[in-house]
Amino acid sequence: MTPTPPAPSPDDSSGRGNRARGERHSQILDAAIDVFAEKGFHKARIADVAERAGVADGTIYLYFKNKEELLLTIFEEKMSQLIEGVQAAMAGTTDPLLRLGIFARYHLEQVQAHRTLAEVLQVELRLSNKFLKEYRPEKLWEYLGIIGTCVREGQERGLVRAELDPYVVSWSFFGALDELAMQWILQRRPRFTLEAAAASVADVFVRGIAVPPQP
Amino acid sequence: MTPTPPAPSPDDSSGRGNRARGERHSQILDAAIDVFAEKGFHKARIADVAERAGVADGTIYLYFKNKEELLLTIFEEKMSQLIEGVQAAMAGTTDPLLRLGIFARYHLEQVQAHRTLAEVLQVELRLSNKFLKEYRPEKLWEYLGIIGTCVREGQERGLVRAELDPYVVSWSFFGALDELAMQWILQRRPRFTLEAAAASVADVFVRGIAVPPQP
Amino acid sequence: MTPTPPAPSPDDSSGRGNRARGERHSQILDAAIDVFAEKGFHKARIADVAERAGVADGTIYLYFKNKEELLLTIFEEKMSQLIEGVQAAMAGTTDPLLRLGIFARYHLEQVQAHRTLAEVLQVELRLSNKFLKEYRPEKLWEYLGIIGTCVREGQERGLVRAELDPYVVSWSFFGALDELAMQWILQRRPRFTLEAAAASVADVFVRGIAVPPQP
Amino acid sequence: MTPTPPAPSPDDSSGRGNRARGERHSQILDAAIDVFAEKGFHKARIADVAERAGVADGTIYLYFKNKEELLLTIFEEKMSQLIEGVQAAMAGTTDPLLRLGIFARYHLEQVQAHRTLAEVLQVELRLSNKFLKEYRPEKLWEYLGIIGTCVREGQERGLVRAELDPYVVSWSFFGALDELAMQWILQRRPRFTLEAAAASVADVFVRGIAVPPQP
């Protein structure tokens, strides 16, 4: 469905065309992230994105089917990176409860490090009808699955209370992080740091889901 | 600014003018909730709302400044009701931790009972640039303050760990509920009941923020 | 065509109704003059006129067929007064060339004395398509006829060159006065007084049309 | 602000882009003149102009900011041409009083030759609030300055009475011509020719402002 060009094979020696294509692709995507963050998805005009990217309006349509797909592609690509990143960050740890802490920290670190991007993902993505009503955000589910796996493993190891539904817990955990991220972004002078927020969410959730110590 | 009619005196049984005016107001509001939920705020045309409400297009503008104010009014009015409702529900309970449970249950009950409305509040409200970037959702803050008060009281009574920031905890708690509500709404066949979700969130949070039992 | 109420007969002893009618009529007309002068005919809303007049919107339509007729009625009534006035001013003078001077002076005096009205007549009346393209401004022609009569009489008495077309001279004369009036109105700080302008126009025209002295 | 194309180099026979752009510009302008003259500025719809020009509605906005700028551009461009034309016509004559005659003749010749255009300039331009209340018609002042210069030169050469204010005389002269032009346009069967009118105005004014012969 996406008219995304095939990723250029690394050994493609004739690759000028493809290289250029790949560059244009991300050039436009980066411009879109900036413009969407600045003006909001609905207020942003394709012409704005084109200007920022330094290409003609029509060129955008050689790489993306339409405006909405631009937004969706941002989501897909960045979620993939987020998934990879959080998995790498968790790689050295096996304790599922500690992993939740890593997840929280990594997630909010990324929000902080890529504020513009986060702004788009947090705020603007929700503007797209398609995203919320038709689009199936599988990458988000994959991301959420990472939390769910921690919970399920915790249950298997007897660390997490068996009666909890990992699915519900996952969305709760994600919702807490997501809301804090959004508030942090929306507020000019946030009343908390994202580090503290990450620590707090992990702390509360881990204690909340853990099997209570037997007296 | 809204041409809200002067409240008709309760005994004014002939209050046609006022009655009519008040009726029109909520007649339009109800139509807007339905239409926004169905087509989304941006896709919904004023003409749709007018038709659903059974009035002429122009009539809408006698009661609301513009399309956006329609959305904002829905938010304001319904949040006020939510706040009143949850306070009434909590009235009989003094234990701040139990109150959090009541809050969670009441919140998700309302989502369930007024699905269309919840859909608008959850999903569509976030569509309004104004809402997210300019509008200050004081009613939301007030609602959140109810959670914050429970946490703070819990700390005063030695039930909740003193090191937690009530503000961060409040947004976490709300975020968890909000995310579950949104997923429940977006999914055609939800994988969980809102009752269970409310119980789970309350359970996890209360245990998570409570002062641990001294061994 | 005009739904103007019949002028109340002066001896109408039961006249409250008519009196009231007459009062309403000019009350609305005066309000319209003010509002049209302030905002311009097209920008002025019937609601503005109604508010200024202290009546309900619908009431205006009991006295005037529509917005345009309001403008036309202003023109008709005020032109009638202008015609009466200038004729009275000329009454004591028989020399047709002196009469032209009186005409010029009187015309620009009225512009000065009733600036708001003049603004409407000068500027806004020209906005009405009907006025310029369909309406036959017979009162204007009558007004112009007064100039024409002076010229013709001047010719009959051998004071004005016979080869001049009184019709063309009349419009020239009126055009000169009209243009000066408009410039005076449009300029915040006019570069001339209307008295001087009247004197100048009369001076130039009278010399210009007069039979040259025989050497 | 107008996206006037860079003047194509005269020898650029392949200048398709520029040519096209320039053509579109005047294509739209010409259509606007016709439509405005026919229906009047306020009644004319952008869609009408677009249709007449054979372009899409939106195309108009690639060349003109809005409907009003269309009118203003007509005024600016055509006044410039008028100024150039009358100066060329006067070039061979030095006597300032004869020049006034040339001015009058040229002005009314143009009205006759470009009746549609004249209709717009005469009648419709006055419809634009902006034109009359905000816009400063510098081109008109420049045009008027040509008359003023004649008068002033005449005074310097002792041909025109020194006591006359050239500014007032200029507006009078222009007003006379303007009014005659308007009446000629508005009347289906004009009662005079524009040649005769031009001659008459020049004749009356020149005699009127001239220094009287010393007996």
Add this chain to the structure above:
DNA sequence: AATGAATGAGCTTTCATTCAT
């Protein structure tokens, strides 16, 4: 591949006018 001029559907909002009371 790239351009960017052209398209034209789409929609909020205004306000003169009506008419039930």
Add this chain to the structure above:
DNA sequence: AATGAATGAAAGCTCATTCAT
């Protein structure tokens, strides 16, 4: 006669998208 809530037609303008070059 007076009201003023309701009407609904009307149109300027935007901008995502297309396509000839």
